[in-house]
Amino acid sequence: MKKGDHLFLVDGSGYIFRAYHALPPLTRKSDGLPVGAVSGFCNMLWKLMKDARNTDVGVVPTHFAVIFDYSSKTFRNELYAEYKANRSAPPEDLIPQFGLIRQATRAFELPCIEMEGFEADDLIATYAKLACEAGADTTIVSSDKDLMQLVGPTVSMYDPMKDRQINIPEVIEKWGVPPEKMVDLQALTGDSVDNVPGIPGIGPKTAAQLLEMFGDLDTLLERASEIKQDKRRETIIANADKARISRELVRLKNDVAVxxxxxxxxxxxANGPKLIGYLKAMEFTSLTRRVAEATGTEASEIEPATITVQRVEDAHGPDVGAGADSTSPSRGGRAAGAGGVVDDGSDPTPALRADPPLKGEGKAGFTPSALAQSRADAAASSKIDRSAYATIRDLATLQAWLAEAREAGIVAFRTETTSLDPMQAELVGFSLAIRPGRAAYVPLSHRSSAVDLLGGGRAPDQLSFDEAFPLLAPLLSDPSVLKVGQSTKYDWLLMHRLGVDIAPFDDTMLMSYVADAGTGGHGIDALAERWLGHAVIPFKDVVGSGKSVVSFDLVDIERATTYSTEGADLALRLWQVLKPRLVANSLMSVYERLEKPLVPVLARMEERGVSVDRQMLSRLSGELAQRAAALEDEVYQLAGEKFTIGSPKQLGDILFGRMGLPGGTKTKSGQWSTTAQVLEELATEGYELPRKIVDWRQLTKLKSTYTDALPGYIHPETKRVHTSYAMAATSTGRLSSNEPNLQNIPIRTAEGRKVRTAFIAQPGNKLISADYSQIELRILAHVADIPQLKAAFANGDDIHAITASEMFGVPVEGMPREVRSRAKAINFGIVYGISAFGLANQLSIPREEAGAYIKRYFERFPGIRDYMDRTKAFCRDTGYVETIFGRRAHYPEIRASNPSIRANSERAAINAPIQGSAADIIRRAMARMEGALVEAGLPDVRMLLQVHDELVFEAAAEDVEAAMPVIVRVMEDAAMPAVALSVPLKVDARAADNWDEAH
Structure with missing residues (x-):
């Protein structure tokens, strides 16, 4: 190489994961082989090569190489054992694609370089140095911040996703320091993704300021006593060694014997025939055609090349790369930039660990659908022998089991505790299952009898927590061992409270939810019956029921062993069945990107809790009681007698029996129906008594559910309320909140808003509420492709006024309020499949008029009717509908012969892609939020609550101004890079002392 030459170095591992996360899942049609990342990689590389050979571009490479990581273990692990130890396993459908991508690189006639013991970045640094010494220029094709330390007069970076050149000025602009100080900056900030410790609380901005003040890291550490801020000075002095080891971890090695x-x-x-042969083997038709045209090759004359497919079970060798050492955007919690890719300067790939092989699976079982079927058949026919389960009562046996789990590379883990509330539960014991039928229970704190409720003795012959937990904890965080659980969030939070984060993990409940939402339950009892034909031991058979129920620590150890180990054993068996189904049905990305990353996020939110003002709730209870009493008097006067208002039978007899109001229907029990819908319809028709009853019900429910009940949920130690989020409770992907439910507090009534005022920030803090504006209407405009609505959202216009103008021919300027209100009701009603009857009740207009409104709406926006018809037809054909991110919601009753049941399923099927897409977007935002806040130097800003389209945070008052733009950016960019919406998302954020004022 000589002066004037130009070397291109492609960060191949980063390319792989950018390709994987930028595109929807894709499988090869002939056999279902996952090839989405391969397709994206080939298209990206082809564009880069085509541009590179274009002399009009100005920069034409003379030398070119694609560099990959070899494995997750490098010399850095010898320096710091915890380096990248927190990396989770990659998506299962990606693992077999690593070998295919290396073969693709060779088909492009490009060097495919990797080296054991070193990361790709070290090889890139070495080659860049060699090129510099030869007088040549280098372009590094990547946006990884770790590589920015190499940028200099002859070395630049290029981000192909954004078509952006990164030179010295760009590094300074983004990080506040020149390239030669990037190592010191990263040593200070650390990297949570790579488990580089850094100095706690030091973000990029602070680090840049410190380096500007002191010059370099060594000087800063020597003169740290001069720092004026007490907390910052003490933190830096206490963590100086962490900064020094971090510097060694982030500094790239540039003298590797490449x-x-x-x-x-x-x-x-370009070798047209060779590349086309590979592309034809992968069945990439469009790219094959483009390559043939560009290289002048007759594609029809080229036979498909022979491709070696690496089985997941064999994916342990260097050809797999174990190698793509970075973290996916969703798992790393980082925000997507405007260009539709992860743009935070970090490497986007996770340390690989293939799921361990199962015995007896031949090559024919690799096809995803075939593997899924064979696993299901094997599970259904396997015998479950409860008598084979073991009890571990000594340290030597426990050590042997833990060693066996490490050797297997997989273990099902289950805890038994004193409470269903993980914030108050104490660990009683835990179970391990290493393979089907091979399971054991470890009792830790069982008591001998009910007498011990008064603090009596401990049951004999069991390990203590202090003996067992130090042995268990390293296994739970061991990146080489996959932990399998059922409803893992509970165990994750419990272990997190004990100082351990479970990683990597898989959750069978979430796998089932992704694959079969809407077709049945996802609890272990339902799954065991469905897939294994097995009836689990009911919990009540173990702890009793009613007045005889006991805490699990009073359960006999033998009985506890059978119950707990069965749960762990079943979870492992279900994992073997469900994991291949996700790949076979192209749902792995939904599980990996939308479900699993949220487990630790939600667990941390639940642990943080939210403060409530107990005295304010007490005052509100008194006010609501007085108002309810006044309404009771009015009800009695209107009814002409006193009766029990809360009794449906007495109320029905008065309304439809004695008063003879119209529309009365009787239930199967023979009583009059007095549902909310029945009463609302009567109130709409002008009957005063039903309206008073509705108001009374709302007040008493608010009082009993919130103002009276919330104080009872205040944690005795944290003094905060800790809700629990159910991840698999709805068919659309929406989360639900319970114990207590904080998602159903009314916000359209003054009383409901008063309840929100009781949710407060701690002194010196503020609550930040960030809420998507009209997100479901925006998604409707996108999926139904409505030009008028898309234009209105793009221009920031009043969407309801625009709709009213389109429908009623009224100018937007000076539009009467009631006209806009009607359009608003129709806009939101259409999203939920509202009928003429429902709209008539909502607007208090005749049904015929409401029907005319809906008809006119579809005439003005025909794309919406097309979307509805198309969605219903798709659901009838497949049994499910999909969100824009590929989540499926099943509605099997859409083919029902009963018209009412069929119509309900049709309405749900129409709404699910819209509501589900909105739920997916906020999930993506939540998964990225914590990482984005840390990256912005705001690690103490805490995400507390999710209420459908709203996120609630608590932040120090001085951090609010910096935090809100980060929060808004992450939420507005959440759909990227998976989906480029044709309408912008808008987030409104406010900060205040309480939740109501912040909303």
Whole structure:
């Protein structure tokens, strides 16, 4: 290589994961082989190569190489054992694609370079240094911040996703320091993704300021006593050693004995036949055609090449790369930039650990659908022998089981505790299952009898927590062992309270939810019956029921062993069945990107809780009681007698029996129906008594559910309320909140808003509420492709006024309020499949008029009717509908012969892609939020609550101004890079002392 030459170095591992996360899942049609990442990689590389060979571009490489990580273990692990130890396993459908991508690189006639013991970044640093010494220029194709330390006069970076060149000024603009100080900056900030410790609380901005003040890291550490801020000074002095070891971890090694000499990286002309043969084997038709045209090759004359497919079970060797050492955007919690890719300067790939093989699976079982079927058949026919389960009562046996789990590379884990509330539960014991039928229970704190409720003795012959937990904890965080659980969030939070984060993990409940939402339950009892034909031991058979119920620590150890180990054993068996189904049905990305990353996020939110003002709730209870009493008097006067208002039978007899109001229907029990819908319809028709009853019900429910009940949920130690989020409770992907339910507090009534005022920030803090504006209407405009609505959202216009103008021919300027209100009701009603009857009740207009409104709406926006018809037809054909991110909601009753049941399923099917897409977007935002706040130097800003389209945070008052733009950006960019919406998302954020004022 010589002066004037130009070397291109492609960060191959980063390319792989950018390709994987930028595109929807894709499988090869002939056999279902996952090839989405391969397709994205090939298209990205082809564009890069085509541009690179274009002399009009100005920068034409003479030398070219694609660099990959070899494995997750490098020399850095010898320096710091915890380096990248928190990395989770990659998506299962990606693992077999690593080998295919290396074969693709060779088909492009490009050097494919990797080296055991070193990261790709080290090889890139070495080659860049060699090129510099030869007088040549280098372009590094990546946006990884770790590589920015290499940028200099002859070395630049290029982000192909954004078509953006990164030189010295760009590094300074983004990080506040020049490239030569990037190592010191990263040593200070650390990297939560790579488990580089850094100095706690030091973000990029603070680090840049410190380096500007002191010059370099060594000087800063020597003169740290001069720092004026007490907390910052003490933190830096206490963590100086962490900064020094972090510097060694982030500093790239530029003297590696690279496997290919620099002069061997000469860029050769494209080999059309070779590349086309590979592309035809992968069935990439469009790219095959483009390559054939560009290279002048007759594609029809080229036979598909022979491709070696690496089975998931064999994916342990260097060809897999174990190698793509970074974290996916969703798992790393980082925000997507405007260009539709992860743009935070970090490497986007996770340390790989293939799921361990199962015995007896031949090559024929690799096809995803075949593997899924064979696993299901094997599970259904396997015998479950409860008598084979063991009890571990001594340390030597426990150590042997833990060693066996490490050797297997997989273990099902289950806890038994004193409470269903993980914030108050104490660990009683835990179970491990290493393979089907091989399971054991470890009792830790069982008591001998009910007498011990008064603090009596401990049951004999069991390990203590202090003996067992130090042995268990390293296994739970061991990145080489996959932990399998059922409803893992509970165990994750419990272990987190004990100082351990479970990783990597898989959750069978969430796998079932992704694959079969809407077709049945996802609890272990339902799944065991469905897939294993097995009836589990009911919990009440173990702890009793009613007045005889006991805490689990009073359960006999033998009985506890059978119950707990069965749960762990079943979870492992279900994992073997469900994991391949996700791949076979192209749902792995939904599980990996929308479900699993949310487990630790939600667990931390539940642990943080939210403060409530007990005295304010007490005052509100008194006010509501007085108002309810006044309404009771009015009800009695209107009814002409006193009766029990809360009794449906007495109320029905008065309304439809004695008063003879119209529309009365009787239930199967023979009583008059007095549902909310019945009463609302009567109130709409002008009957005063039903209206008073509705108002009374709302007040008493608010009082009993919130103002009276919330104080009872205040945690005795944290003094905060800790709700629990159910991840698999709805068919659309929406989360639900319970114990207590904080998602159903009314916000359209003054009383409901008063309840929100009781949710407060701690002194010196503020609550930040960030709420998507009209997100479901925006998604409707996108999926139904409505030009008028898309234009209105793009221009920031009043969408309801625009709709009213389109429908009623009224100018937007000076539009009467009632006209806009009607359009608003129709806009939101259409999203939920509202009928003429429902709209008539909502607007208090005749049904015929409401029907005319809906008809006119569809005439003005025909794309919506097309969307509805198309969605119903798709659901009738497949049994499910999909969100824009591929989540499926099943509605099997859409084919029901009963018209009412069928119509309900049709309405749900129409709404699910819209509501589900909105739920997916906020999930994506939540998964990225914590990482984005840390990256912005705001680690103490805490996400507390999710209420459908709203996120609630608590932040120190001085951090609010900096936090809100980060929160808004992450939420507004959440759909990227998976989906580029044709309408912008808008988030409104406010900060205040209480939740109501912040909303």
């Amino acid at each position: 496997p290919e000499p620099l002069d061997d990286l000469v860029l050769h002309p």
